[in-house]
Amino acid sequence: MTAVDLRVAQRPNAPMTTYRYDEYDAAFVSERVAEFREQVRRRLAGALTEEEFRPFRLMNGLYLQLHAYMLRVAIPYGTLTARQMRRLADIADRWDKGYGHFTTRQNLQYNWPKLVDTPDILESLAEVEMHAIQTSGNCIRNVTADHFAGVAPDEIEDPRPTAEFLRQWSSLHSEFSFLPRKFKIAVTGAEHDRAAILVHDIGLRIVKNDAGEIGYQVVVGGGLGRSPFIGKVVGNFVPREDLLAFLEAILRVYNRFGRRDNKYKARVKILVHERGIDEIRAAVEAEFAAMDRSPFAHDSVEFERIAAFFAPPPYDSLPATSASMRAAKLESPAFSNFVDVNVGAHKIPGYAIVTVSLKPIGGVPGDATSDQMRVLADASERFGFGELRVSHEQNIILPHVKQDDLFALWRMLDAAGLATANAGLVSDIISCPGLDYCSLATARSIPIAQAISKRFSDMSRQRRIGKLGVKISGCINACGHHHVGAIGILGLEKKGQESYQITLGGDPTFSASIGEILGPGVTAEQVPDVVEHLVDYYLAEREEGEAFIDTWRRIGHARFKDVLRREGEDGADI
Amino acid sequence: MALISDGRFIEDTWRRLADEEALPKTGKFIVSLPRLEHAVEVLGPMATFGVIVPNTTEPSALIAALPRLDLISIAFPAFADGRGFSLARLLRRAEFKGELRASGRLVADQYPHAIGCGFDTIEIPDDLADRQDEEQWRGALNAYSMSYQRGYAGRGSILEARRKAVRS
Numbered sequence: 001m002t003a004v005d006l007r008v009a010q011r012p013n014a015p016m017t018t019y020r021y022d023e024y025d026a027a028f029v030s031e032r033v034a035e036f037r038e039q040v041r042r043r044l045a046g047a048l049t050e051e052e053f054r055p056f057r058l059m060n061g062l063y064l065q066l067h068a069y070m071l072r073v074a075i076p077y078g079t080l081t082a083r084q085m086r087r088l089a090d091i092a093d094r095w096d097k098g099y100g101h102f103t104t105r106q107n108l109q110y111n112w113p114k115l116v117d118t119p120d121i122l123e124s125l126a127e128v129e130m131h132a133i134q135t136s137g138n139c140i141r142n143v144t145a146d147h148f149a150g151v152a153p154d155e156i157e158d159p160r161p162t163a164e165f166l167r168q169w170s171s172l173h174s175e176f177s178f179l180p181r182k183f184k185i186a187v188t189g190a191e192h193d194r195a196a197i198l199v200h201d202i203g204l205r206i207v208k209n210d211a212g213e214i215g216y217q218v219v220v221g222g223g224l225g226r227s228p229f230i231g232k233v234v235g236n237f238v239p240r241e242d243l244l245a246f247l248e249a250i251l252r253v254y255n256r257f258g259r260r261d262n263k264y265k266a267r268v269k270i271l272v273h274e275r276g277i278d279e280i281r282a283a284v285e286a287e288f289a290a291m292d293r294s295p296f297a298h299d300s301v302e303f304e305r306i307a308a309f310f311a312p313p314p315y316d317s318l319p320a321t322s323a324s325m326r327a328a329k330l331e332s333p334a335f336s337n338f339v340d341v342n343v344g345a346h347k348i349p350g351y352a353i354v355t356v357s358l359k360p361i362g363g364v365p366g367d368a369t370s371d372q373m374r375v376l377a378d379a380s381e382r383f384g385f386g387e388l389r390v391s392h393e394q395n396i397i398l399p400h401v402k403q404d405d406l407f408a409l410w411r412m413l414d415a416a417g418l419a420t421a422n423a424g425l426v427s428d429i430i431s432c433p434g435l436d437y438c439s440l441a442t443a444r445s446i447p448i449a450q451a452i453s454k455r456f457s458d459m460s461r462q463r464r465i466g467k468l469g470v471k472i473s474g475c476i477n478a479c480g481h482h483h484v485g486a487i488g489i490l491g492l493e494k495k496g497q498e499s500y501q502i503t504l505g506g507d508p509t510f511s512a513s514i515g516e517i518l519g520p521g522v523t524a525e526q527v528p529d530v531v532e533h534l535v536d537y538y539l540a541e542r543e544e545g546e547a548f549i550d551t552w553r554r555i556g557h558a559r560f561k562d563v564l565r566r567e568g569e570d571g572a573d574i
Numbered sequence: 575m576a577l578i579s580d581g582r583f584i585e586d587t588w589r590r591l592a593d594e595e596a597l598p599k600t601g602k603f604i605v606s607l608p609r610l611e612h613a614v615e616v617l618g619p620m621a622t623f624g625v626i627v628p629n630t631t632e633p634s635a636l637i638a639a640l641p642r643l644d645l646i647s648i649a650f651p652a653f654a655d656g657r658g659f660s661l662a663r664l665l666r667r668a669e670f671k672g673e674l675r676a677s678g679r680l681v682a683d684q685y686p687h688a689i690g691c692g693f694d695t696i697e698i699p700d701d702l703a704d705r706q707d708e709e710q711w712r713g714a715l716n717a718y719s720m721s722y723q724r725g726y727a728g729r730g731s732i733l734e735a736r737r738k739a740v741r742s
Contacts, residue, residue: 022736024720024732024735024736025732027719027720028718028720028722028732031717031718031719032718034717035683035717035718038713038717039683042710046705047710048681048683052653052681055654056683138654138656168722169722169723172718172721172722173722173723174659174686174687174689174690174691174721174723174726174728175656175659175660175663175687175690175691175726176659177656177687178653178654178655178656178659178684179656252660252663255656255657255659255660256657256661260655260657290667292667294725295723295724295725296724296725298733298737301737301740302733302737305736305740
């Protein structure tokens with residue numbers, strides 16, 4: 001046994017790099033399970049009506065969908081241990097249909113659980129320090145973070161201690177569990193935003209001031225849905241010791257003044273939009289000044305306690321580039337493509353960040369079978385300190401793989417159908433479940449994603465096209481983030497027919513922008529044609545080094561609209 | 575109406591005054607917000623009275639009357655409308671020391687939230703009390719041994735307990 005193996009064995013639920021429950025966390029989660037078990041019993045006995053039960057089941061992640069209940073499990077800040085991943089697989093086999101769906105908010109959804117089984121599922125999750133708390137409902141949702149946290153070369157600070165700090169603070173909050181609407185927080189500590197913080201209710205960006213102190217730029221009022229908005233800065237530099245107090249001030253302003261007369265206008269983005277950021281900032285600052293700050297006096301101590309869990313794993317000293325990896329790339333073009341597309345730079349020499357795509361050509365974006373989950377768990381233990389991440393692009397990340405091990409890892413993934421080399425490419429599509437599962441949907445999403453993926457099944461063509469975010473939502477609630485797709489696709493229903501509206505130019509990063517509508521809606525069958533024509537036009541027009549969105553920004557929306565118009569004249573009914 | 579206090583259904587010793595009713599000379603009674611100013615003006619210092627307010631009330635509208643009030647009842651127009659929780663917090667911050675009451679169709683599962691925000695009593699319609707008995711309200715109160723927040727009433731704070739464990 002190596003030293004690492006020994007440490008893993010001593011702490012079987014975790015690598016050394018993520019939070020572990022203490023007795024208080026464990027008691028809290030098991031009390032939550034017991035409470036929910038009792039709530040289900042009282043619902044079935046008639047003590048709670050369905051209307052009364054609803055917010056409580058939602059705050060435990062249980063939705064009523066089109067065909068069945070859906071249970072949404074939280075993967076806080078996207079970090080999972082091998083043991084936790086195996087448990088997700090076991091639950092899928094025992095209580096569901098042998099698979100799960102990773103979502104855009106670092107959650108996992110089971111699509112077919114029975115109401116009476118859910119307390120047992122939650123208990124099974126609690127055994128491995130997991131839960132489904134606040135993955136739904138009008139409360140502070142599961143806090144998400146950059147999936148490359150702790151390993152990205154462009155990072156100021158690992159955002160996960162902040163996210164864990166917020167997870168605890170927001171859990172079963174006495175005051176903020178019955179908000180006007182859901183409330184989503186995302187954190188990034190890097191120079192490039194991989195957590196889409198500008199389209200969250202609150203986005204936190206870890207920054208350093210001139211004195212070298214760490215603080216937070218706090219952004220409020222971003223969001224997608226039927227009225228997309230880019231968040232606005234409400235606090236430019238909030239010191240760490242003030243973070244919870246500052247967030248409490250924002251939440252109190254929102255809880256009191258957020259609209260409750262219309263659920264479509266109830267998100268904080270509407271409050272910010274209607275009142276203006278200056279009025280909101282003044283209200284937050286006034287509340288912050290009026291607060292009793294003594295309850296927050298020891299926040300820094302608690303933060304440091306949490307941060308200690310996220311220490312880096314015991315990396316080996318390695319050369320910056322692995323000779324064996326280079327040799328293997330020369331021998332195997334398929335491996336070489338995988339490394340070029342799915343493997344990213346790591347802050348430690350000789351290591352790499354591996355994205356395992358859950359977007360096989362023609363597959364369901366974000367789905368993983370229980371067998372695949374077990375392969376991923378095994379792979380993380382063999383090659384990556386037993387740690388996994390879930391990205392908001394619905395892929396799995398192995399954050400600490402030695403370049404020397406990449407070839408062996410790739411072979412293992414390939415044998416399990418997990419080596420699709422399309423991370424960030426046109427077939428790495430974000431898609432909501434759509435009309436195949438969801439009761440809100442107005443059109444199908446998954447089959448559209450599958451059709452586009454098949455259209456671009458030639459991987460060398462995909463690589464020529466380069467980075468391109470295609471995002472699909474099956475209704476205006478925009479769970480598939482279509483507003484921030486370089487190519488966004490929104491499924492609507494018009495006169496009983498599915499109709500797909502295409503938008504271009506969306507961007508979820510610090511250069512955030514909301515996509516612009518291309519033209520009238522098209523049919524499901526036409527979507528792959530339209531996407532293909534847009535891509536071909538981009539290829540013809542692009543200049544050296546330009547991604548799709550760069551070309552679109554340079555030459556303008558109108559030129560792309562013309563492509564569609566010409567296409568319409570050629571016979572397609574667009 | 576049923577009244578819950580300390581996990582028990584108790585008799586309500588307060589009387590809600592209809593707006594057309596004259597202010598009584600004795601007894602404990604609750605007036606509506608529009609009558610508050612008048613009540614403060616005409617009632618002697620020994621009168622025992624309270625006010626029921628909408629959950630959209632600005633705390634500043636009550637500040638002047640706070641020392642005179644023995645009870646403030648905050649209306650919950652719907653159980654999932656959480657504005658009353660924040661208003662309760664603000665009234666406690668303004669050092670209101672009297673009885674804080676939540677009035678509406680709150681369900682037993684919200685009891686710890688109400689206590690946490692500073693409420694003392696919960697007033698619910700009888701049909702709800704028939705379905706959700708004392709045992710359920712007490713059960714909700716005991717569902718959690720501790721909470722993650724600091725500065726909220728009721729349960730002990732996990733963060734505080736951790737600090738003590740480190741120091742000892």
